[in-house]
Amino acid sequence: MAYERTVEAVKNVLSNSYKDGAVKIAIKNIKGGVAKSVTTATFGRLLAYYGFKVLVIDSDPQGTLTSSYGANVNSDKYSDEKYNASEINENEYNIGDVIFGYCDIREAIVNLPDLELDLIKGDLTLIKHTDLIDTVKYYSKDKILNYFSEIGISLNQEDEEKLISQEYRNMIQEVLEPVEKDYDFILFDMSPYYSSLNENVLCISDFVIVPAIMDKSSQEGYNFLIEKLDEVKDINPNIDILGILPTLYRSSTNLHKLYLESLEEEVEEYIFEPIPMNTKVSEANSYEKTIFDISKGNKAARAYEKNTRLLVNNIMKFNNSEVRFPI
Numbered sequence: 001m002a003y004e005r006t007v008e009a010v011k012n013v014l015s016n017s018y019k020d021g022a023v024k025i026a027i028k029n030i031k032g033g034v035a036k037s038v039t040t041a042t043f044g045r046l047l048a049y050y051g052f053k054v055l056v057i058d059s060d061p062q063g064t065l066t067s068s069y070g071a072n073v074n075s076d077k078y079s080d081e082k083y084n085a086s087e088i089n090e091n092e093y094n095i096g097d098v099i100f101g102y103c104d105i106r107e108a109i110v111n112l113p114d115l116e117l118d119l120i121k122g123d124l125t126l127i128k129h130t131d132l133i134d135t136v137k138y139y140s141k142d143k144i145l146n147y148f149s150e151i152g153i154s155l156n157q158e159d160e161e162k163l164i165s166q167e168y169r170n171m172i173q174e175v176l177e178p179v180e181k182d183y184d185f186i187l188f189d190m191s192p193y194y195s196s197l198n199e200n201v202l203c204i205s206d207f208v209i210v211p212a213i214m215d216k217s218s219q220e221g222y223n224f225l226i227e228k229l230d231e232v233k234d235i236n237p238n239i240d241i242l243g244i245l246p247t248l249y250r251s252s253t254n255l256h257k258l259y260l261e262s263l264e265e266e267v268e269e270y271i272f273e274p275i276p277m278n279t280k281v282s283e284a285n286s287y288e289k290t291i292f293d294i295s296k297g298n299k300a301a302r303a304y305e306k307n308t309r310l311l312v313n314n315i316m317k318f319n320n321s322e323v324r325f326p327i
Ligand SMILES: Nc1ncnc2c1ncn2[C@@H]1O[C@H](COP(=O)(O)OP(=O)(O)O)[C@@H](O)[C@H]1O
Pocket: 031, 032, 033, 034, 035, 036, 037, 038, 039, 064, 247, 248, 249, 275, 276, 277, 278, 279, 280, 281, 282, 283, 285, 300
């Protein structure tokens, strides 16, 4: 492939700059419906297509990203009265199951051979896991133990101590460690709200990409996100915004143009090329495929392709490397 040598050079930079060579990117906006999941799915797919080793983690209980890759989301899992490891089928674990020790991270990773990437699925039980992390975050030891026994989880002494002493914002870090060396990119799709699970993801990410619709609501969301990132920097001082990605963009809509212009003037962060609004994208989504797999020539697919190269180039810039994909 034409990009082979650049890909090798990029991998080299990544392996020198990031822990075990994996760069971790959170795709986050406080707003829903701004194409976070479509963006994560498409960037993940394209990075893999270019030849990078990619793990995509769906940390949103809605599981939108999971189904957009054609992977099924198990809804029965949530309805189980008592939720425990023995009732979860293989290939149906999520990142919360890994955090709380129901499985090893390798058991939660599903390989998608057609897309040439790996996925950790998301499902509704991530709501329960978020509650558990909140419990660790807000309550005393006795309350934590009571909470666990009430929901039918019995912890052994070792787990108990680990959980209580654990800094609630570092819970994902430890479980990811064994597999980081297997990947060049680890991408996180995230829910819009600001949960302790999201906070965990931000505390271990190297970069954030912010998909945003060019209107008032998205700008408010952006300001809120900046505030939250400042808090995260206590724990993870190295986190950077890799860029803002204008999504669902209509160049014929004056409002979109005006907001894009004002964003370009007001923020210092990088602004990616807008992704045009195009019905084929939502069509692709309903076929459980990415736009790139449905129609490579489509304008939105081409914009995502170009932005994937810009994404990598921006990471190279952050690392003072001269390596670049041709744009
Ligand atoms: N470029 C686009 N053109 C048209 N529809 C899009 C585009 N990007 C996303 N969509 C649609 O917008 C909706 C929200 O996208 P989604 O990725 O689920 O947002 P979020 O994860 O931020 O909630 C979905 O129905 C999706 O198919």
